[in-house]
Amino acid sequence: MRILKTMTAGAFACAVSLASMLHAQAQDAASLTAFDGVWSIDNIHSNWSDGKFPTGRMSLKIDVKFDNGHLVYHSKNDTMKNKPPMEVSFDAALDDKPYPVTGSSRYNFVRIRPIGHNEFVVLELKDQDVMVGALWTLSPDGKTLMRWGIGKSEKGVSKAYQEFFTRAS
Template structure:
């Protein structure tokens, strides 16, 4: 009986710790991130090195990922501002600010990773995996995106915590 009680207690503690750690993992992504042009690449070789100007602010409220970004790369156009508040359950949630996609799906993955899918009319436009590197000082997102012309390219973009 004592052995069973001990095992049950150990299991509850392990589950609670695992759950707390899983919740804590994504909180490490919270903050403001600015792209690192020198380390980022696109598979088509046309990454706008030195020109890309993208800042993302990420925060969490319970299981919600709250995202805000400002892309002011194109100097002759107003900045593109993207906002969403999505529960990290893989279900679709509205996204504002883009004509290319209007729904986001977010889910937590193991090993301190997050999957972000941006869609329009059930068509996947951008799929990305976010990971933290350099002890949490760098956010790397790797993914595949489809251009407005329907051509896809892979990308690896690095962001520095501000």
Template structure:
């Protein structure tokens, strides 16, 4: 097991993260107690080439108003402009180890969402823990679990 917040410079490609992931509603929660009781429908697709993260998400909990985010960013913490979002204008991705990485979503240099991601050693489960700020300026912590999709 890798120690938290320690970078693994072995050069190993973080391939365990790659693929499609679906939110596991039963295990996920928000600190404000407002996790959707009817469940949340969120799918994330991650791709890695060894130095870059490709991220694509679709949240269609409300089929009439689906939301999503698509970006590609280097995994060295370099700020990367983000388009297509009113909520964020920059993303920063930092590889921590072969099983951990961090994503920061910013707007005008203010961190809106900070997320720590960890994949299981088997590569079948993914967890993200973080803190996000709503458009109203209120923050909440979240713990979300994902299972790999075929």
């Protein structure tokens, strides 16, 4: 009988702990709406570990919207003035499962996972291969979005990056 009581108490404690964790994750996902808006890259503060960040030339805008447990994303990169802009879009649930991406030859799936009230993880995959792993963080005042990650080129060469964005709307 004592073993049964101990097992029941242990199961109850696990259930309470799991419910608490799920509630906290739901609160974190709900608070991510502070990221909503259009963001423009801040060329001065952004950098790549290989030293080849196109300072003064990088032209990237991202539109971020958290809606009903999903991240709806659209970006427009028109840094290369002699080529059409690259536009990437996806609609991904915050469940760390792969969702399709349109507009990118470098990756075709994305996985999103909230990890705090002002941050989440983004994995960009080419089929099952992780091409980019990034932490997105919002500044406490809500005016700066920072993406820190490591990306692998189509040639298999990796570099770290830190990109800062300012709110355009």
